[in-house]
Amino acid sequence: MWRSVLPPLFSLSPAVLFLLQLPDCAATQEAHWEDYKYGRQGSDKKPFCSWKCILFTLQWPGGFCQSLDKGNLCLIPQSINNWTIHGLWPYRAMNCCSCWPMFHSDIQELEAELTEHWPSFLKTKSSFHFWGEEWQKHGVCAACVEGMNSPLRYFQISLKLRGQFDFHKLLEDAGITPSCERPYKVEEVHQVLDPHLGDKPEIQCVTDDKGREVWFQVKIPLSRNLTVGCHHHGDADGTPASWSGPGWSSSHGHPCPPQVPFYYFPIDHQHPQRPCG
Template sequence: MCRSVLPLLVTLSPALLLLLPDYTQEEHWKDYKYGRQQDSELSDKKEFCSWKCLLFTLQWPGAFCQSLHQPSVCLIPQNVNNWTIHGLWPQGVMNCCSCWPMFKSDVQELEAELNEHWPSLLKSQSSFHFWRDEWLKHGACAACVEGMNSPLRYFQINLKLRAQFDIHK
């Protein structure tokens, strides 16, 4: 299912598909999603981690601005002259908890790096509000994975992926 999404997004921006380990045995999948718990506890939980892969995308700021119906609403920060993060999205999400808010203090230590590599390109939206929306829509869904189970960790993973994959190569 995830693989069919990739060709469509590649035409818009470079994308990287990240697959979770193959949990084919039901007991391992439950351990992965909820940690080791008693079976009675599992039956009471909703299945929030229904996805099996993540899609990491980068975008060229100028192309993003041109894709808008009103390019005048776009603003590329002066310090941005490279590909920026477009998002890290769990694919095939069925249920997602939108109950985990994000505060500015959650990403304060990453703010300079996020402003450089993941800025808001819309005049009407501050970068923090953009990041908060990305967290609520995608990050909270990814939070069922231990390495991304907070806003700070989710954005750290994005920045690490951005550094790891040099699009110019």
């Protein structure tokens, strides 16, 4: 007797069920992805897989909250006391294919690690929402590389990079520690980080409401095979997904001025946007 090799409908994954509910998308999903992967999206579209560099970006919670307009938006979980992941962004890879949704089950096995190393600091945005935005805007473009060609692999790679670039102790050993009183110079930080992070990582600041330059982010350029160092100019792609929406100030981050000392604010879980008054 002939038997179907397909599993019962109730045992299918959420991703498969989603595609079955969209006949047009399901019928052409593979073709769309192949066209996307190899840049065949018409003469008016860019080849989204032609990127050469990717930026691994870490943010400092004590500085990140200074980039928000409203005092009640930021929330730093009590467990967070270190640099966290902001994103893994292919350089100049905009408008990724929207035909690859991410479901909770795709990254469920990583949820505990992601919550520790890649949390959302916005009260209005859950961590899963944050991860979903990063996948849709950046991860799908990164998926052109085999080692990152699924939500699970993309986030696994990001977590491995976070382990590789755990530079908190490097800074501490060099006497660069969070402080409300002591400002630092860009060159001091470069002297500590450059030997470990390759070609001049970008040290980024925001300007707080008292006009102080505050360190909040480091962008580490990597090549397509994720080795340290890659020549690029400017930002990854304009404005990352996590910077969109109400509540953000007009200054989402800029290279810390080389001649102007900046502050490396401590993390204050009770008053995340006012750690230094």
